[in-house]
Amino acid sequence: MPEHSFARTLERRGVTAAVFRDEIVPANRPVILRGLVEDWPVVQQGKASPQATCESLLQFYRGKPVPLALGDPASQRHLFYRPDMERLNFVRRPESLLDCLRLMLSQVDNTQAPAIYIDAQPLPDCLPGFTDEHSIPMLDATVVPNIWIGNAVKVQTHFDLKSNIACIVAGRRRFTLFPPDQLPNLYPGPIDFAPGGTPVSMVPLDNPDFDRFPKFRQALAVAEVADLEAGDALYIPYAWWHNVESLAGFNVLVNYWWNEAQPATPLYDALLHAVLAFRDLPADQRRFWQRMLDYFVFETGGEALGHLAPQHRGLMGRASPERASAIKAILAEALNKP
Structure with a gap:
């Protein structure tokens, strides 16, 4: 992280569906929803250890393979491009969730381990029955949640064309957020070849090259940071840029994307x-x-x-x-x- 004093993201606790709909969404600002999912069974059971979190998740697993992302060991768990930008610095392969979790648990304390990551798997497919016991009050049941599991990975600054509530199930995460109007100052990469399907900033947050990316200083001046623990959640409005850093050796996140607008064309x-x-x-x-x-x-x-x-x-x-x-x-x- 560059030496910079970031503004802290606004925090709310005890947010109801009405408050979220009538106050938070219209403001179009990120908000930390402290303790939103602290009562989820998986959060409570996972307080004991990463192993306990895995056991809680696996009770819903029915054997469907998941895409496991493995990073280049030289990339310091930063999911990004290779230096020549010809390829990404990680590969995906199908694995059983059981084997993925075993691998992650074996590397929890290994600070030299490569990125080990499962991203954006729809929970009804990956862990049937999970949503029956784990939900949030502000969204309709038709909004399908996704699960993200990994070690201490860094996801490059990007945006989504949907609103987002990201819930921390296990571990800790830091989100660094930039308003949508910072697009020119974030130096986006190509739209047709991106690590996660949407353009990413080409500026590494933890070691920016200000000679190459001088306008990034302007983006940093309006950035804000949100540090979240297990049980917390973060509301990210449509098109807000966010960099995501997992801070523990084992992390689980469940997120909800939605967009009530339905464009007639991609x-x-x-x-x-x-x-x-x-x-x-x-x-x-x-x-x-x-x-x-x-x-x-x-x-x-x-x-x-x-x-x-x-x-x-x-x-x-x-x-x-x-x-x-x-x-x-x-x-x-x-x-x-x-």
Whole structure:
């Protein structure tokens, strides 16, 4: 971690579903939810030892393999790119959860061990029945939780296109958070080749090269940090950047992602289409199309074509299955042209 005095993330305790919905979500800021899952059986049983946590988890296991990520021993458990950026610095292979946990337990006290990690496995598939005994009050039961298990790994600064509640089941974690508007100061990597499927910052948090990444100082000036223990949770709003460092030799996290908005097309595909259409135009033409996008897409000046009756707005009208189908047909034809 660079020498910097980070702001501390706001903390709340005893948060109800109503408080979360009416106060926390509208504020669009990360919030530590102290003790949110401290009564979960797996949290209580896991206080004894990492072995006890594993035993608590395995009572729900039915034998389905999980993807085990193993890091390059030289990477100091930092899940990232190799120096040449041709490959990632870890590989995945299917293993039984039992064998994964045995491996992790055997390396708990080994500070030289490589990254050993299971990420984002849907709990109904991985541990059927777990959610019957472990839930949180603020989300509908249709939101599917995921489990993350590993040793002291470092997950590079990234964002998600969903809101997130991350619950610490075992171990300790530190989240360093940056607002969405810090995108230019975080030096993102490619969108089509990323360690976790979303772009990551190319700046190592614990040893930033300010000569190469000078604007990162501006990101650090508005960063905040959240240190969490077993039983705590963290609310991360949509598109907030977060770096995640597991601080114990054995760590388990359960997270809930959700997004009530349902885009009619994959958003990264739309971004790539915009790159293809606009980015290589001359600067004056890009500025024109930026204004067109601001008006028609982002509606920064108010409702697009609001001066026209709804029936006269064509494909710029309100969202509907029919509008989506018509636009997709036009795009499919256009993209198939040489």
